């Protein structure tokens with residue numbers, strides 16, 4: 213607001229969900245039952261749930277109204293036409309294929325363009341993207357700039373693609389690259405943005421080698437906001453204009469509407485290539501549904517259509533990015549190590565630097581995540597050796613980073629909730645020397661972080 217410095221939540225609350233305030237003793241018992249795995253907790257036993265920002269946002273009154281407007285006709289429903297118009301207002305690709313969430317779009321795309329002998333470059337593949345690329349038999353290669361791999365290094369666009377490395381890959385293996393992908397914002401790299409300038413440079417390389425460029429656009433609005441704030445030439449432009457510039461550089465996209473669709477479910481795949489779209493639609497019908505609803509109910513298509521008009525609103529984005537930055541600023545000021553600067557959707561605490569006395573194979577990130585729940589009832593997500601440390605041959609290897617992600621659901625928590633999170637993290641930080649590592653007592657063959665059971669050392 214003009215002349216004032218307090219950035220307020222640009223909404224008020226119409227309907228409330230009570231939080232159950234557990235005691236420390238209760239949480240201690242719940243942790244034991246859950247095998248010290250926060251995925252195994254009932255969400256009612258969590259006070260502030262920062263496990264993910266995916267599908268956990270609050271819908272607006274207009275979105276709830278849109279649900280009521282939803283039309284469940286099997287083919288050609290008005291909900292589909294509203295969805296199509298809303299997506300194409302931002303991303304005017306010729307072909308739009310609705311899916312039940314982002315990974316379904318990835319599965320379809322890589323089933324068609326992937327396969328043995330192919331390689332997909334990306335700034336950093338999100339885990340489901342990598343899994344879908346690899347499931348097709350193709351290789352997933354991450355080419356983020358070196359600055360993007362150093363948690364403590366400040367850079368305005370740590371999600372940028374290393375254009376030199378991309379050029380070298382294409383020179384060496386052009387015939388094997390069916391498309392280049394860029395993830396905005398770079399979720400697995402800390403939610404860091406990609407600049408418009410970098411996207412233009414990637415586009416130029418794609419043109420030179422005649423390879424299509426696809427966006428993994430889950431957080432396109434947050435990325436556009438960072439472009440407007442941090443890229444000199446883009447200052448003062450509207451978010452919608454910037455998003456359309458981003459779209460114009462690409463040949464297609466995958467999307468999870470659970471992020472910047474401001475919806476609880478949904479996604480899509482879009483592209484200009486008609487022949488590719490035809491093949492994708494054939495798979496869509498096998499696993500998702502008819503091309504005018506994909507894997508979604510008509511009401512979901514309407515909720516997304518409305519969400520897309522809200523997510524590019526400047527007061528929403530200013531609040532959104534500021535809420536994450538507010539949490540990061542308070543923790544940074546107290547010396548809590550984290551990935552800097554914070555990304556658009558989460559603060560990533562650096563457990564490696566915080567808990568130097570706990571070796572990687574004693575899962576410092578897991579120890580920190582468990583302690584945040586024990587002390588504050590806060591649920592974050594370990595992104596470190598518990599998640600990535602197990603190799604296919606069963607051996608253990610430390611992950612590159614030991615992070616605990618505190619992801620902010622959209623429009624859900626207020627400033628006092630964030631203040632409470634700050635207090636709890638600082639409380640744990642003050643007694644960090646007393647934290648001890650964990651061991652794994654039971655684990656599945658793959659994706660162990662979801663179901664493994666741990667014990668304190």
Ligand SMILES: *Cc1c(COP(=O)(O)O)cnc(C)c1O
Nearest residue numbers: 313314315338340399430468470
């Ligand atoms: C969430 C996400 C996906 C997958 O979307 P889902 O809707 O969870 O299937 C893909 N890429 C990125 C960058 C994401 O954040």
